[in-house]
Amino acid sequence: MTPALDINALTKRFGDKLAVDDIALAVPQGSFYGLVGQNGAGKTTALSMAVGLLRPDSGSARIFGQDVWADPEQAKALVGVLPDGLAMPERLTGREVLTYLGLLRGLAKDVVTARAEELLAVLELDQAEKTLVIEYSTGMRKKIGLATALLHAPRLLVLDEPFEAVDPVSAATIKTILRGFVAGGGSIVLSSHVMALVEQLCDHVAVIDKGRVAAAGPLDEVRGARSLEDTFVELVGDQSNGIKELSWLSR
Amino acid sequence: MxxxxxxxxxxxxxxxxxxxxxxxxxxxxxxxxxxxxxxxxxxxxxxxxxxxxxxxxxxxxxxxxxxxxxxxxxxxxxxxxxxxxxxxxxxxxxxxxxxxxxxxxxxxxxxxxxxxxxxxxxxxxxxxxxxxxxxxxxxxxxxxxxxxxxxxxxxxxxxxxxxxxxxxxxxxxxxxxxxxxxxxxxxxxxxxxxxxxxxxxxxxxxxxxxxxxxxxxxxxxxxxxxxxxxxxxxxRAGAVRPATRGRRPMTASTPGGAIVAKELRTWSRDLARNHQLTFALSYGICFAASPLILGWNGMLPFAGPIFVVMAAAMAANLYGTDGTALWLTLMTPGTGDVRGRQLAWLSTQAPIAILLTVAFTSITGGPWPLILALLAALLGGAAGLVPLISLYALVPGTDPHRRAGNPLRTTEDDGGLTGLAYVMLALVALTGAPAALIALRYGWIGVPAGILTGALYYWGFGRLAERRLRTHGPELLNTMRTGRKAETTVTSRYDSLSKKQKTIAWWCLGFGAIPLFPQGIVAAVFVANDMLRHTWFLATYMPPGLRYPVAAAMIALGLTMYTVGAWILKSPKPPKTP
Structure with missing residues (x-):
């Protein structure tokens, strides 16, 4: 079966720094795929290249077989993206953002209206009907971002740190939505540095370290008998020094 | 201390x-x-x-x-x-x-x-x-x-x-x-x-x-x-508080309509844009009306055209001020983002410009052909150049939600922004020139000429802007994200030039305007109006027989400089997509 997302030999260099070094990943259809790595490991860069937001120096990315760079219109219609920390049309309300994007995605007006209504209600954004996105809190921004990713009912979701700054109640709602999406045959790629979250949600995992794939595959194969955290620290941690303490703080 | x-x-x-x-x-x-x-x-x-x-x-x-x-x-x-x-x-x-x-x-x-x-x-x-x-x-x-x-x-x-x-x-x-x-x-x-x-x-x-x-x-x-x-x-605390009135529902039902609706809402809700618009309006009116103090109303009809030029300069960094929101445009290719923005720009600025022009020209009773020709050409030129320039010379902006307490500060590179505004002033003013010259020479024929050139600018520059967005979208987003120009895999023709060629191109394109406009066209207008020995306009100091030839030679020199500069930079290779 064609992978939902097929990343092949993606490489990106920023100046002297090799941010992503020949990464290859295949995300099977129907899988919940976690991408873990330290800050600056290259997760965001890799995902940006995979969905067509950053031009790779070399390599390719395919979404359900459609090349993201050669055939962007087809490929991008199949994916919903939640990038980390990018702006939105800031002077629109949440409902207006969804209407605007739904129309851009080519949905019919009544479909957009109904879906926007439901998304705002489920994500508890319907209280802030008059609030512009620029006035949203960080957690609300994540939620409206997720709503835009879900709006056109894509078959693949690529989510960069979707749970950051989201309150526990909303996080539980989002988890339920995402699990339901996978149960219905959808595929998700999610990046995070919260190991417990990835263990709880994902069935596949890839550990990214210094721009390369350190380990990848079904969750149980990657972590073996240990916890994901132990595996992760062993794979990417600096063994020589171990975990350091602040001598002046822990008197 | x-x-x-x-x-x-x-x-x-x-x-x-x-x-x-x-x-x-x-x-x-x-x-x-x-x-x-x-x-x-x-x-x-x-x-x-x-x-x-x-x-x-x-x-x-x-x-x-x-x-x-x-x-x-x-x-x-x-x-x-x-x-x-x-x-x-x-x-x-x-x-x-x-x-x-x-x-x-x-x-x-x-x-x-x-x-x-x-x-x-x-x-x-x-x-x-x-x-x-x-x-x-x-x-x-x-x-x-x-x-x-x-x-x-x-x-x-x-x-x-x-x-x-x-x-x-x-x-x-x-x-x-x-x-x-x-x-x-x-x-x-x-x-x-x-x-x-x-x-x-x-x-x-x-x-x-x-x-x-x-x-x-x-x-x-x-x-x-x-x-x-x-x-x-x-x-000074936190971000600017935008006005919070009741929100009218979005009635658009097509992708193009959605872009226009989004832009129109941004124009009316972003107070920095409110400020820019009223600034341009006030500048146009006051600039054109101040000679009334001397009892001369000849400049009054130009309030509308001046407003258009200034409003375009204010919007010179249209894409930059939206920051990384560009990612949404990249994720929905083929939706006509440029056209939507052009339409929204026109529908916010053109009614004001037209009203201003008609009202003030009625007061003075003319010269209708020149003013209408100029207005049509400038509106088209501005609506075409605003997206084009803001995509080609993007000054990376600070994302609106990350801006500090100073609402005027939309970018960390204010030098670049100021430069861009001046470039826009000059280029938009230039788009009015052909129609204005025709109107000065042949009267009413200038008006259809203005409408035609305006429509051409709108269509042609918009098309170029769309192409730029399509081929360089990810690079533009990266520029916006990191605040510096991307080291792109799309090679620019300019980079492959030798240092000497670069210098020549830079001088030609940078200073070609001086002989062409002030020393050429403007000087010729002065000579035509017998305004002699005028500040630094060389042709006005010449003996009678040499005045027009000198101005013509200056125009030719300016055009040659632009041609040479363009020729050196000509035919960029189509961008490689890996």
């Missing part, structure tokens, strides 16, 4: 890191221009105290209005960085003031203030000694006035009424300065107006001339301004 020194060191460190590559070149060019102006001002020190005081008045207005007009002034060190340190406001302001002295603009201004020393040396030893503290205090007054005026406008931009009010006021002031000759003429003023002595910019000169109290007055003013700035820093 420790705080101040630390802040100064921080500023030096930031400047060292940020002044690299293209930005360093831009800053270098700006500093070189500034140094020329400074040298000119120092030269005034040899000419006389009157002229020097007038020169410093211009510098002071530059410090006050420049940041308000574009980019919000230097904010390398934002006050927000220090908000958790619990510094008393006055100490924070003093520290930021010391840091504000670090930089190219203060350095250039200090060079200009050496004119005080020159004046002192000519007057005596005591006068020379007083000149040094006078120069430093004068610089402090410039910097502080700049900070306080930016702070006041920032405060005004918290409400719609304030945004509109300050836009009207700033536009009127800038237009008044542009038309200052009208006021000189009206008041029968010959030479330097005595007002320059009352402005704080003249106090340094007064002190050097032996009126010692002026030095004390400068010190008191610094103290008062510091207090005012500290108070303003205290008031």
């Amino acid at each position: 420790a705080v101040a020194l630390t802040m100064a060191q921080m500023k030096i460190a930031v400047l060292r890191h940020s002044l690299r590559g293209e930005r360093a070149q831009m800053a270098g060019t700006g500093a070189a221009l500034g140094a020329c102006l400074a040298a000119g001002t120092v030269y005034l020190g040899f000419q006389g105290a009157d002229l020097l005081a007038a020169g410093y008045a211009v510098w002071m207005l530059g410090w006050m209005l420049g940041p308000v007009f574009m980019g919000g002034g230097d904010e390398t060190l934002r006050p927000e960085y220090f908000s958790l340190l619990g510094l008393p406001p006055r100490r924070l302001a003093a520290g930021l003031l010391v840091a504000a002295f670090v930089g190219l603009s203060p350095l250039v201004s200090l060079v200009a203030l050496l004119g005080l020393v020159i004046l002192g040396v000519r007057l005596g030893v005591a006068n020379t000694l007083i000149a040094l503290p006078a120069a430093v205090l004068q610089l402090a007054v410039f910097v502080l006035l700049s900070k306080v005026s930016v702070g006041l406008v920032g405060l005004a931009l918290r409400s719609r009424a304030g945004a509109i009010g300050s836009g009207l006021l700033n536009g009127a002031i800038l237009a008044g300065l542009g038309q200052i000759w009208v006021f000189f003429w009206a008041f029968g003023q010959i030479g330097v107006p005595s007002a320059v002595w009352y402005l704080p910019s003249g106090w340094g000169v007064l002190a050097v001339q032996g009126q010692w109290w002026a030095l004390g007055a400068l010190a008191v003013l610094v103290f008062l301004l510091l207090g005012a700035w500290a108070a303003l820093l205290n008031r």
